[in-house]
Amino acid sequence: MENTIKKALKGDPRAIARLISLVESESTFAHEIMKAIYPHTGKAHLVGVTGAPGxxxxxxxxxxxxxxxxxxxxxxxxxVDPSSPFSGGAILGDRLRMQQHALDPSVFIRSMGTRGSLGGLSRAAYEAALILDACGKDIVIIETAGVGQTEIDIVRIADTVILLLVPGMGDDVQIMKAGIMEIADIFVVNKADREGADKIVAEVNLMLDIAGERSWRPPVLKAIAESGQGVDDIIRAVEEHRLYLQKSEEGKKRRSSRIRHEVEEILRRDIARIVEKEWEERSSNDLIEALASRRSDPYTEAGRLLEDILGAAENSREVEGA
Ligand SMILES: Nc1nc2c(ncn2[C@@H]2O[C@H](COP(=O)(O)OP(=O)(O)OP(=O)(O)O)[C@@H](O)[C@H]2O)c(=O)[nH]1
Ligand SMILES: [Mg+2]
Structure with a gap:
């Protein structure tokens, strides 16, 4: 394992892929890998790209x-493709589309389908991003489709969030409701070759006006991704936002809230594992029967379980201290 980590940190794509797989599958090495990786992180700029499918x-x-x-x-x-039950179609398409970059060692592309819980998915994406960061990537882009909670979770881990809109979508209000508008740092109205792009730009700008003064006013850019038009402006805006985060109070706030969130997430996951294991061992047919016939109740049983877990932790601490 040590060897793989060493190789990955030097940028070896195969070693990087292996580390991501191990962490994604929650292997027993996951903690060891992340501990070794973490001191090398914090250099890359994490960019989230989100927006409705297509x-x-x-x-x-x-x-x-x-x-x-x-x-x-x-x-x-x-x-990341949280909406699809298979890691199929769209992602395969993405792979093909991005294949021109696949042989380039400076570009690393990784797809993640739905595995485990949704929270687990954003966790896995974030850990993969940390690995790429540690292994020398300057920029890490996280692409995720949709406008639901998962996407919001995923983009929360990004430094800069780009939200794509297109003309004629007709559900602009929906997006605003989903709360994703608030977390966008850069708006891109794509497919500007179609009619109605200027109207959306105006709408978003109006919405930003209403939202009031903020220290970072998200730019609203137009693009035609297919031809590459507008890409330079987007890259410039990402760089401006990066510099803004470096200097501003907001940047500091984001960094500390992310770190807080990180420890909390790890704790949550580890505690969930302990609970699952304990409950698995304890939930005998007799106990379930007792609950079903109302001889006991779930609150009492959960309370007992918690007491036992905490008691066991207390004991092991005393043993360690002795
Ligand atoms: N007219 C026009 N079509 C575009 C433009 N950009 C992308 N498309 C087309 O829109 C379709 C969807 O593009 P994708 O890049 O796969 O969209 P996506 O958001 O990644 O889609 P999912 O990953 O499935 O959510 C493709 O057929 C593209 O060729 C554009 O600027 N103008
Ligand atoms: Mg896509």
């Missing part, structure tokens, strides 16, 4: 990769 995220990301390559930056991409 708005052109992958097409845009593909163009962004090309541009970053020209600029001499190494890029890692994590494509």
């Amino acid at each position: 708005v052109g995220k992958s097409t845009l990301v593909d163009k962004i990769i090309s541009r970053y390559k020209e600029l001499g930056k190494s890029v890692g991409i994590i494509a």
